[in-house]
């Protein structure tokens with residue numbers, strides 16, 4: 001039973017984290033967002049651009065959204 005509990009705990013902690021390791025932008029703007037940002041939710045599927053990391057978004061000339069404040073690589 002302990003192994004089962006560890007497996008469930010693993011799923012609860014790791015799965016949401018990995019799902020969140022993505023940033024969304026729109027072809028109609030130059031901002032990138034957390035997927036759960038209210039502005040990201042408004043992006044139409046046709047215009048959705050997904051980035052695996054803030055670095056990818058910055059390279060594509062996108063800037064962080066001021067509402068959801070996604071991480072910015074250049075601050076390092």
Ligand SMILES: [Zn+2]
Pocket residue numbers: 032033034037038039040065066067068069
């Ligand atoms: Zn946002």
